[in-house]
Amino acid sequence: MTVVPESLILMASRFRTERQLRRLSRLPGASGDKVSFAVLGDVEPSRFWIYRKLFNREGVFHDQMHELQAQPLTFTVQLGDMVSKGTRANYEIFLRHLRRAWTGRPYLTVIGNHDRSQPNGKSHSTLYRTLFGRPNYFFDHAGVRFVVLDSSYKRVTRTQLRWLKLALDFPGRKIVFTHMPPVQLSLWGGVGKVHELGGFIGGSREFAEIVSAAKVSRVYMGHVHAFGVQDHGGVRYVLTGGGGSALFPSGNVDSFHHYLTVEITPSAIRERVHSHDGKVFSIPGGLVILPTHDERKRRWWELV
Ligand SMILES: [Fe+2]
Numbered sequence: 001m002t003v004v005p006e007s008l009i010l011m012a013s014r015f016r017t018e019r020q021l022r023r024l025s026r027l028p029g030a031s032g033d034k035v036s037f038a039v040l041g042d043v044e045p046s047r048f049w050i051y052r053k054l055f056n057r058e059g060v061f062h063d064q065m066h067e068l069q070a071q072p073l074t075f076t077v078q079l080g081d082m083v084s085k086g087t088r089a090n091y092e093i094f095l096r097h098l099r100r101a102w103t104g105r106p107y108l109t110v111i112g113n114h115d116r117s118q119p120n121g122k123s124h125s126t127l128y129r130t131l132f133g134r135p136n137y138f139f140d141h142a143g144v145r146f147v148v149l150d151s152s153y154k155r156v157t158r159t160q161l162r163w164l165k166l167a168l169d170f171p172g173r174k175i176v177f178t179h180m181p182p183v184q185l186s187l188w189g190g191v192g193k194v195h196e197l198g199g200f201i202g203g204s205r206e207f208a209e210i211v212s213a214a215k216v217s218r219v220y221m222g223h224v225h226a227f228g229v230q231d232h233g234g235v236r237y238v239l240t241g242g243g244g245s246a247l248f249p250s251g252n253v254d255s256f257h258h259y260l261t262v263e264i265t266p267s268a269i270r271e272r273v274h275s276h277d278g279k280v281f282s283i284p285g286g287l288v289i290l291p292t293h294d295e296r297k298r299r300w301w302e303l304v
Pocket of ligand 1: 081112113114179222223224
């Protein structure tokens with residue numbers, strides 16, 4: 001049994017999903033027809049000291065939080081992997097950083113594999129659930145349904161798929177956030193037998209079919225510390241994993257620290273990528289397919 005100290009529960013209490021959603025529902029734009037929000041990818045500092053020493057750039061999470069909160073955005077969704085491993089000590093450090101960076105705008109979380117008791121292999125999500133609440137949830141804002149789906153155990157179960165179908169039974173625009181890309185997209189997967197490290201396998205085909213049938217406008221994902229876009233089954237999948245976690249010297253031009261800002265109106269979705277080095281660019285309309293995994297030369301050690 002995981003015993004969570006009262007002090008840690010208190011630290012996390014203001015960031016609990018239900019409290020953040022209450023905060024969001026009180027904002028003036030709740031009944032409007034336009035919403036702007038930020039999507040921030042992986043921020044965990046790596047559990048291997050050598051990675052931390054060689055590849056980490058301290059302060060990127062803090063910088064990006066500060067920058068995005070200075071903009072007129074309604075809320076932020078962090079796509080998971082906030083800690084390197086879901087231990088009490090790691091959550092305590094992260095919550096301290098978050099409290100320093102947070103300015104009061106709703107901040108919602110997605111659970112990542114690193115937020116579990118073990119990032120890979122057999123694990124549980126008791127600590128995340130105790131601190132933040134349910135890992136599968138949805139909310140409506142400005143006529144848009146936002147669905148957060150837990151793919152942190154590298155699978156989506158049948159029960160989750162049934163729930164997802166119901167959650168997407170909504171007449172308006174639909175947006176999905178999940179930590180891992182479905183593996184069959186093949187853009188961000190691993191190598192050979194460790195292919196699954198780059199995406200979730202169980203339920204991935206059904207997931208793609210469901211979001212396609214429901215005409216979901218976007219699936220936002222993290223897990224791989226890079227940026228990428230792929231259109232699949234009429235749905236645009238956007239990888240935004242550059243929240244502050246270590247970048248590896250792979251030579252891939254799509255590996256950079258960044259966050260997204262998204263504006264949704266009844267007729268359009270406008271997305272801008274804000275890189276940590278100050279560049280801002282829009283995600284183009286039309287069909288976008290980034291290089292495949294093989295072309296990107298991604299290495300397995302980037303995916304642990
Ligand atoms: Fe991950």
